Amino acid sequence: MWIKSDEVLITGATGFIGGRIAERLWIDCGIISRCLVRNFSNAARLARLPVRRYPGDLLDRPSVERAMGDCKVVFHCAYGNTDDLHLNRRINEEGTKNIGEIALRNGVKRFVYISSVAVYGSNQPEEVNEKTSVRFSDDEYGNSKIKAEEVCADLLNQGLPVVIVRPTVVFGPFSPIWTVGAIKRVLIGGWEDVEGVNGLCNSVYVDDLVDGLLLSVKFDRAVGETFIVSGEPPITWNEFFGVYIQLAGLSEPSEISGGKRKLKSILSNLLRGNINLFRRFFEPQLMDFYLFMKQKSPHFTRKLDGLIRGGIKEDEVNRFSQKTIYSIDKARSTLGYSPRSFEEGMRITADWLRHHEYI
């Protein structure tokens, strides 16, 4: 099917992936999207485009109905990312149910749900494809995505033309974790080469993901299917962060033992705890001193930030050690999906990082 202006609703459009979908629809073919906006404070990027913004919330059905209008396509990117786990679950499950039911009633032709490979849980086999069973784990985000996928499966059974897309590590312009977060992390020495912690990073450049999402609308054979969308081939996490280290103009970290990593992690936890205690009483003075030192000696404040943040944390060891490869064969064969190389994605990302003065 083809998409037309005013017939696409994007949830989570003020976020990283939803924002890029809106940009691509406008830049590539002049399509004006309808966007459900929960918090206007986050809308600066989206506001560069001629989109229709509808204030609302997935948990407020009338607001979703207003935003839906006569839409034929829904890209459902929004998810609960508040500090309230219970609310997040409601947004992801009840919210998906709300928008899905309204889409069903309105005769929406394609409902694309942006899930995640986090649905496969924390201990994954070496090769994962769409047939691999999803697994609940201690990862709240992944569990919540499983629940939302279950809602999508119900909606599909009721007749809503659902497509589920499971992206891997999405990097590129505006990526909060894997680009902005990653460069900030390496700038303060937050990535370290730990003996035995060198799993595989299955990353995808944001525009490749958006290509996958758009292709899932284009082809009717996508309906009812789930697709893993990643770049290929996977690289190691050391290689992934190594690019950011290089972009930041820093030297590669030397390898440390697992024991040393553990010790550093304990120290940074202690330091963080004490600083938080001090902040309760001396916040203005500490900030004043910090900003002063940042000007006088940026190297010192960077070191301090690094000490406070620490390197690879305990709960990250498993993620960065896994050697899983996510297969994109299905997306390739069914949708004609064809991602660019990691190097090309990173070249564009580096340009963006320079523009925004991260490097």
Place this chain on the structure above:
Amino acid sequence: MKQFNKKGVARFGIIGCGAITEMAYLPVFKEFSIGQLTCLVDADIHRASALAKDFDLSYVGKNLEAIFDYVDVVIVAVPNHLHFPICKVCLKAGKHVLCEKPMAMNAQECEELISLANKYSLKLAVAHVRRFYPAAKKIKEIVVSRELGDVKSFDFAEGTVFGWPTVSGFFFDKEKAGGGVLMDIGVHLLDLLLWWLPCETVHVNYEDDNLGGVEAFAKIEIRFSNGVTGKVKLSRLSVLKNFYILYFEKGNIKWDPFSPKRIYIQKFQKSLKTIKVKKGNPVKDMLSNFVYSIQNDQRPLVIGEDALSAIQLIERCYHSRKLLPLEWLHVGKGAPCG
């Protein structure tokens, strides 16, 4: 000296109950000896009533005309597109006006308000509050004193991820905001620039990332008639270096608008010197300055003509606008559209 009432206290009404009123003006009125808040007006009566709870007010409601018996001064803090019509009504009602920035959507509207204020002999000030930062005043002193010689060039960058708790979201609506980061943050920055370096602008080169909405990132190159040149960079999407740097004949000064208590002075062949100034209460100082200027029939620090200069420069930028060459915007493989 003009006496406002028996107590000598100016009665203020605020039109617009958005985040700026809640966060900047109301805290001042809780302990403001020379001004008393008497009225709050907003289209959203619930919002106005909620903000009014800590004050003993003569009027809280939607009707602008209803406040004129109770106020000497009106603060106009509504979305940008309403500055002009509301200021006009207030001036015609014989009230002194302190208008939030930007003063209006374009130079023509600014000029009309200025002539209206002159016609009725009223004070019209604009809330370019940064001129009231002690550091901004100090920088002005340094420039005027020429202790570092003449200014040769400048390099200003201000950017942070937008997080203003906007109540209406008007910032992102072109029709209501009149522009993006240039109109919002740029107007503050350009006002300071034109205050520090009052000179005719002879050349402007302007680029931004607006794709049909309002810009979130902008770059300006400016040349003044006295030969001073400089660059300005603004962002709502990322944290920039956040320094205003003025390069003089004998050194340079650097100021971080987000850490406004310190000015860094680097004289050539000398070590970096830091001047620490008071944090102050710029909003309170601005209101005091306005009350004082009315009482003594003096010029407020920021008058309509000052704000007009900044708006004229902004208009010039928008008229010469080019799209920033941003490769990452155009690297998709095409959407399935007909």
